[in-house]
Amino acid sequence: MSLKQKKSATNDELTNPFESGQIKNYLLLYGGVVVIMVLFFIATTLFNEPGKVAKKEFNTELNATQKSKQLQEINSTKIQKREFKLLKNAY
Numbered sequence: 001m002s003l004k005q006k007k008s009a010t011n012d013e014l015t016n017p018f019e020s021g022q023i024k025n026y027l028l029l030y031g032g033v034v035v036i037m038v039l040f041f042i043a044t045t046l047f048n049e050p051g052k053v054a055k056k057e058f059n060t061e062l063n064a065t066q067k068s069k070q071l072q073e074i075n076s077t078k079i080q081k082r083e084f085k086l087l088k089n090a091y
Contacts, residue, residue: 017023
């Protein structure tokens with residue numbers, strides 16, 4: 001490759017993007033993507049009607065097994081035998 005061919009190759013690589021139209025193409029691509037996103041957003045909000053959500057009701061009453069467990073826990077915490085006896089007077 002001669003020196004003249006090398007210079008022309010580097011000049012082709014370093015062209016001004018504003019003159020070659022590359023910037024315009026990128027801006028059109030970006031604008032197209034934004035328009036498509038806006039259209040999809042509009043389509044999902046217009047045609048997607050939210051259904052009614054049933055109100056949940058929680059049963060607050062304790063059933064028999066829970067009551068028995070609760071009583072056992074209460075009784076076990078109340079009745080605790082001491083393994084040693086404390087003295088009436090401290091020495």
